[in-house]
Each structure stands twice: as structure tokens, then as C-alpha cells.
Amino acid sequence: MSISQRKVRVRFAPSPTGGLHLGGVRTVLYNYLFAKKNGGEFILRIEDTDQTRFVEGAEQYIYDCLAWCGLEPDESPKHGGNYGPYRQSERKVTYKKYAEELISKGHAYYAFDTTEELEKMRIAFKTESNPSPQYDATIRKSMKNSLTLSPDEVNNLLQSGTPYVVRIKMPENETISFVDMIHEEVSFDSNVVDDKVLLKADGMPTYHLAVVVDDYLMKITHAFRGEEWLSSAPVHVLLWKYLFGLDNMPQWAHLPLILGPSGKLSKRDGAKYGFPVFAMNWTDPRNNEFTEGFKEKGFLPEAFVNLLAMLGWNSGTEQELFSLEELVQHFSIERVHKSGAKFDYEKAKWFNHEWIKNSSADQLFDGVKNVLSSKGISQIEEDYLKQVIELVKERCTLVSDFFEQSAYFFRTPESIDVDALKPKWNEQKRLFFEQYCLHLQQLNDWNVSEIESTFKNLATEMAIKPGELQLPMRIMLVGGKFGPAVFDIAFHIGKENTINRIHSAIPKIETP
Ligand code: GLU
Numbered sequence: 345m346s347i348s349q350r351k352v353r354v355r356f357a358p359s360p361t362g363g364l365h366l367g368g369v370r371t372v373l374y375n376y377l378f379a380k381k382n383g384g385e386f387i388l389r390i391e392d393t394d395q396t397r398f399v400e401g402a403e404q405y406i407y408d409c410l411a412w413c414g415l416e417p418d419e420s421p422k423h424g425g426n427y428g429p430y431r432q433s434e435r436k437v438t439y440k441k442y443a444e445e446l447i448s449k450g451h452a453y454y455a456f457d458t459t460e461e462l463e464k465m466r467i468a469f470k471t472e473s474n475p476s477p478q479y480d481a482t483i484r485k486s487m488k489n490s491l492t493l494s495p496d497e498v499n500n501l502l503q504s505g506t507p508y509v510v511r512i513k514m515p516e517n518e519t520i521s522f523v524d525m526i527h528e529e530v531s532f533d534s535n536v537v538d539d540k541v542l543l544k545a546d547g548m549p550t551y552h553l554a555v556v557v558d559d560y561l562m563k564i565t566h567a568f569r570g571e572e573w574l575s576s577a578p579v580h581v582l583l584w585k586y587l588f589g590l591d592n593m594p595q596w597a598h599l600p601l602i603l604g605p606s607g608k609l610s611k612r613d614g615a616k617y618g619f620p621v622f623a624m625n626w627t628d629p630r631n632n633e634f635t636e637g638f639k640e641k642g643f644l645p646e647a648f649v650n651l652l653a654m655l656g657w658n659s660g661t662e663q664e665l666f667s668l669e670e671l672v673q674h675f676s677i678e679r680v681h682k683s684g685a686k687f688d689y690e691k692a693k694w695f696n697h698e699w700i701k702n703s704s705a706d707q708l709f710d711g712v713k714n715v716l717s718s719k720g721i722s723q724i725e726e727d728y729l730k731q732v733i734e735l736v737k738e739r740c741t742l743v744s745d746f747f748e749q750s751a752y753f754f755r756t757p758e759s760i761d762v763d764a765l766k767p768k769w770n771e772q773k774r775l776f777f778e779q780y781c782l783h784l785q786q787l788n789d790w791n792v793s794e795i796e797s798t799f800k801n802l803a804t805e806m807a808i809k810p811g812e813l814q815l816p817m818r819i820m821l822v823g824g825k826f827g828p829a830v831f832d833i834a835f836h837i838g839k840e841n842t843i844n845r846i847h848s849a850i851p852k853i854e855t856p
Contacts, residue, residue: 352384355580356417357555361403363626363635364409366687367609369669370652374568374599376415377653377675384565388420389558390431393548400629401433402726409623413645413760414668425560432554439549440619442557442587443510444541446492451586452542454508454639457480478538481516510543512552512579512593520578525677527564532578537849540579549846552576555585559594568597597677602655605632607688610636619689623648643692643743644711651692655685665698697741705730708737712746721754726755735828743790749827751809753836756845757823764825765816765853775852776806776813777820781843790839794832820849 358368362543379386381630388410407422408426419425429435446452457465465487469477477483484491488765490498491513501508518534542553549557559567563814577596584593614636624637638648644811646667651672654664657680666674698706709726712733716724736749751757783798799817803810818830821842834842 350563350565352379352382352566353387353564354379354384354568354629355387355389355559356564356699357389357391357558357566357569358406359394359397359551360406361399362402362628363622363637364406364624365609365611365621366623366638366648366651366652366655367408367599369413369415369623369648370572370655371568371599372410372415373649373652373671374597374657374675374680375566376596377671378566378677380672386415387425387427387562388417388423388430388562389562390433391434391554392431393549393551393554395433395546395548405626407625412624413649415649419824432549432558434556435547435558439553439557439563440543440547442514443549444552444584446512446542447510448587450513451582452510452512453484453490453640454498455511455539455541456493456506456508457486457488469602476685479511480538481514481535484511484513484539485619495735500836507545509541509542509545511539514539514579514580514582520581522577522581522593522596524574524577526600526680526682527574527598530574532576534578535792538576540576542583552579553583556580556587558589559698560584560592562692564594566597567594568599570718571598572602574598578596583593597680600656600681601692603684603686609674617726619692621753622743642697642715642744643696644703644743647692647696650699651695652780652828653773654695655687655754656681661852665695693741697838700737700740700743703737705737708743708746710742712750715744715746715748716754720749721747721751724754735832735836739826739828752827753833756841756848760823760852761819761825762849762855763806765819768812769816769853772806772808773813773816774854775848776802776808778818784843788841789834792831792835795842797835799831817846820846 356372356375358364376386378384388406390406392398392403403421407420410416412514419430421428421430443452445455449602465479466477466485469483479487485490485550489511493501514537515534519530519531520534520537521531524530540552541550543549577598581590582595584590602609604610605617608611611619611621620636620638620641620643622637623633624639625634626637627634649668649671650666653666653675657675658664660679709730713724713729714790716722732750732753735745736746739749740746780799780802783802785794787794787798799813801809803813814830815825818827818833819825821830821833821837837845
């Protein structure tokens with residue numbers, strides 16, 4: 345059965361070595377969208393064959409990020425599935441036989457060189473035009489491997505337990521080509537690719553062997569991965585050809601880089617320019633280095649997913665806001681861009697603002713509640729908070745902005761911007777507010793229209809323009825020149841708080 349007739353199966357195959365960069369989440373997303381659009385399955389495989397890079401907590405962090413984004417795998421070490429184990433370190437025994445098959449077919453060989461011998465080689469073959477010589481078709485002829493040693497010597501070394509690695513034998517003078525779903529036909533000159541290690545001295549495969557064997561055994565049909573893997577593709581293509589046949593090889597889609605202010609977007613850019621680069625907060629347990637995440641910065645997962653989708657893909661229409669379901673419907677490989685996408689933090693915030701505005705108070709409730717309680721505002725009545733969310737959400741770009749935009753609904757502002765009031769303050773205004781408080785006190789029905797009409801009638805009676813009184817009232821209630829309609833605020837904080845805040849503000853304004 346040709347690959348196009350098989351059930352679509354894609355995979356995200358991270359090495360759990362640290363935080364998940366937004367480029368990594370975009371890779372997950374495009375795999376996911378492609379799979380779901382085509383009625384297929386999305387697999388998460390943990391590529392942890394490099395035991396020296398093991399990082400505590402990194403695998404769990406990946407699950408947490410995917411769950412936050414709503415990109416749950418169909419199969420993974422955690423979710424199970426019929427093609428497990430999904431952690432490469434648990435598949436060690438599987439790979440060796442493929443390495444041996446390659447050797448017996450003449451496409452790979454044992455190499456017994458020690459670290460010192462490899463170092464000597466690098467010095468001996470170093471030239472100005474080739475400053476870092478690689479173990480390749482030329483150099484392998486001078487090294488200690490099963491191509492240069494006699495079969496007896498090789499057997500003796502193997503029998504005596506001499507450490508070895510298995511390397512691919514790159515063919516000479518061949519063009520290795522494949523059709524990438526994004527870049528179309530891609531070709532490599534085999535002479536510039538080195539004899540990559542396939543099996544390490546500890547018996548673990550390297551990424552190159554493991555990725556090919558697992559993609560085959562897990563019946564992967566398509567794979568989106570970052571463009572940084574394009575240079576490894578010729579090795580993978582050859583391994584497919586030698587082991588499983590090119591007809592079975594997944595169709596590759598190498599995604600263009602996400603660019604920052606200076607080249608590939610890095611976590612250093614994030615720290616330098618003050619924007620998150622990882623999906624969620626990550627603290628490296630090895631050195632306690634902290635990197636901020638989109639989640640904790642105050643992004644909604646819907647907005648994060650939406651903005652990532654647009655970093656390298658467009659719908660071909662004016663529409664920019666897409667839910668995950670809509671993305672599944674609209675996603676098409678033809679519209680994935682070939683060149684790098686520039687990450688623009690201002691645009692990212694625009695997406696978030698749009699999503700906050702379009703979300704209901706119910707959807708925003710948990711996030712806002714957490715933000716407020718982390719700042720000491722807890723014991724909040726659910727309905728009241730929902731009303732406040734509706735009132736202020738237009739003004740919040742990040743979920744974290746809800747604190748500044750709504751704290752005064754829950755507690756008296758610590759300070760008020762008296763400097764903004766002093767220049768235009770006068771006796772008449774003071775009288776107005778004193779009278780207004782008396783009127784408010786008498787109101788039987790505390791509602792927005794009564795609060796407002798009382799204000800306006802009194803202003804007319806005292807021949808003051810209501811417009812000149814609204815800003816002082818706002819600053820007295822809120823602390824600054826912001827917030828929704830001032831009578832809405834008064835209504836929500838209640839009669840007592842409104843009157844108290846006005847009373848306590850007056851002497852502050854009048855203090856010289
Ligand atoms: N383990 C590789 C990584 O860490 C996977 C690359 C691929 O998708 O083939 O990104």
C-alpha cells in the first residue's frame with residue numbers, strides 16, 4: 345500500500361532537554377492540524393537516547409504544554425497506544441538489529457577509534473579550507489574501522505569487548521534527493537555529508553538511526569519538523585532506502601525558522617526584549633536558569649495557538665482569528681511559507697487582546713481568579729467577578745492586566761492620582777461631591793441610571809459641566825484615569841464604597 349493510501353500518522357519527537365520553544369509548539373501544531381484535517385493520528389515520541397542530556401521534569405513539562413494548548417496526542421508514553429513504547433530509551437534493543445542489518449548489507453561499518461585517535465585525526469587533516477575535518481568517505485580510509493581492518497581483526501576486537509560505534513557508510517559522488525512538502529525537490533551531494541554515528545558505544549542509537557526505525561515501526565506517514573533538521577535529511581533518506589524502501593518513507597515537511605530581532609528567535613532574545621519564548625515557565629534544574637512562558641505572561645492558549653498558526657501559514661483570506669477547530673478546517677500545506685517567519689511581539693499581543701475580548705467571563709474566570717489571588721485578592725464572589733471581567737476585558741491585553749484593570753473593584757485603591765486633580769480643583773467641586781454623597785445616601789434603588797441622573801441633575805443645579813466632574817469622580821473611585829464607565833464602577837463597588845472613596849479623597853486633594 346503506498347503511503348498516500350495509509351492512515352495519516354504524524355509525530356512530534358522532542359528530546360526532553362529543556363523548555364518548549366514556541367517554534368517547537370508550532371511544529372506540534374502543524375503536525376496536529378495536518379493529522380486532524382486528514383482524519384489521522386498525532387503521536388508524541390520522546391527522543392531520549394542521549395542519556396547525558398537527561399533533564400529532570402522535561403518530559404512532564406512537554407505534556408503540560410501540550411495539554412495547555414489543547415494539542416493532546418493520540419498516542420504517547422503517557423497516553424499509551426499500539427506502537428509503544430513511545431520513549432526511545434525503552435526501545436534500545438530494537439535498534440541494534442537494524443544497525444547490524446546495515447552492516448551486513450555494506451551500508452554501515454564498525455568504527456573502533458578512540459577519542460584520542462579522533463582528536464588526532466582532526467588535527468592531522470585540518471587545513472585552511474577544511475578547519476574541522478569530518479569522519480567521511482575520504483578520512484574513513486585512514487581510520488580504525490571494519491572497512492580498513494581485516495575480518496579477523498574486526499572479530500578479535502568485537503570478541504574482546506573493544507568499544508565501538510556503528511557509522512553509516514556514505515556513498516561517494518551520489519546526489520541524494522527527496523521531495524519535501526514545503527521546499528519541493530531538495531538535493532544533497534553525498535560527498536559533503538559525514539559518516540554519522542548510528543549506534544553509540546553504550547549500545548544506544550543516535551537520533552539518526554532511532555528516528556528512521558521508529559518512524560517506520562510507528563507507521564508514520566508525514567512529519568513536520570524544524571528546518572534545522574534539513575541537513576540531516578540525506579542521512580535519513582539513505583537509511584530509509586537501505587532498510588525499509590523509499591516508498592515507505594514519511595513525507596517530510598521542513599518548517600521555516602521563526603526569526604527574532606537578530607536571526608533565529610532564541611531565548612536570549614526573549615530575555616533581552618522582554619517577551620516570552622517558551623510555551624510555559626521553565627526553570628532548568630541544572631542551573632536554575634528561568635525562562636518565562638507565554639502562559640504565565642498572560643496569554644490565552646487559544647491566542648497562542650492562533651498566533652503560532654499564522655507564523656508560517658496564511659489562510660489566503662483576510663481572516664486572522666481562528667479557533668483550533670477552524671484551523672483544522674482551513675489548514676493546507678500549500679499555504680505554509682517557504683521562508684522564515686518573523687516573530688512580532690506586538691502582533692502576538694494583538695492576538696491575545698482579540699481573544700480576551702472575544703472570550704466570555706466564564707472562559708476567562710479561572711485565569712483571572714488566579715491572577716487576582718496571586719496578588720492577594722481572594723475570597724471573591726463568583727458572579728461579581730464575572731461582571732467585573734465583562735466590564736474590563738476590553739482593556740486587557742494580557743490576562744495579567746486584569747489585576748491592574750480590576751483591583752479597585754475589590755479593594756480601595758492604595759493611592760489616588762491627586763496630582764491630576766489638584767490644578768482644576770475648587771471649592772465648588774468640593775461642594776458638589778459633598779452634596780452628591782448626601783444624595784447617593786438617600787437613593788433607595790442603587791442602579792446605574794439613578795447614580796448617573798443624580799450626578800447630572802446636581803451638576804446642572806450647581807451650574808457645573810458634568811464633564812468636569814467625571815474625571816475627579818473616576819480618580820476618586822479608581823485611583824487613576826482608567827477603567828470603564830464611571831457610573832458602572834460606582835454601581836459595582838456599591839453605595840458605601842462609593843461614598844467612602846469620595847469622602848476620603850477630598851482631603852487628599854486639598855492637602856497642599
Ligand atoms: N528529536 C528531534 C528533536 O529534538 C526530532 C527531530 C525530528 O522531528 O526528526 O527535535
